[in-house]
Every structure is written in structure tokens, then in C-alpha cells.
Amino acid sequence: MRKLLIVGLAVFTLASCKKNYTCEYTLVDTTYKSEYKELDKNQAKAAKSSCEEAGGTFSVVKTK
Numbered sequence: 001m002r003k004l005l006i007v008g009l010a011v012f013t014l015a016s017c018k019k020n021y022t023c024e025y026t027l028v029d030t031t032y033k034s035e036y037k038e039l040d041k042n043q044a045k046a047a048k049s050s051c052e053e054a055g056g057t058f059s060v061v062k063t064k
Helices: 002-015 041-053
Strands: 019-027 030-039 057-060
Touching: 019 041, 030 041, 041 057
Parallel strands: none
Antiparallel strands: 019 030, 019 057
């Protein structure tokens, strides 16, 4: 039971972590890059929708 609780807590912690994202889009031959810091899953979905509706590319920022 204790192991199950520890595993469940670890999964919850990893699933609820916040990540950084970028949106790159081009307007009149100029490329712009917007950065989004520490978004949770729902915030990232909303930002991705907005970015893609504007014709941009939404991606996760890889950290070292």
C-alpha cells in the first residue's frame, strides 16, 4: 500500500509540473517569437490554440 501511495504521488507530481513554451509566427516577412513560462497543462492548451489560430508553431522549450 505504501509503495502504491509513493508511485501515485510521483505520477501526480510529474503530471502537474509546469513547462515553458514558445510560439513562433511570421507577419509581413518578419518572424516573431513569444515565450510562455511555467504553464500548466490547461494554460498550455489555450496558448497552443491561440498560437495555431494565428498561423504560428507552438513548441515546448527543452531545458538542460
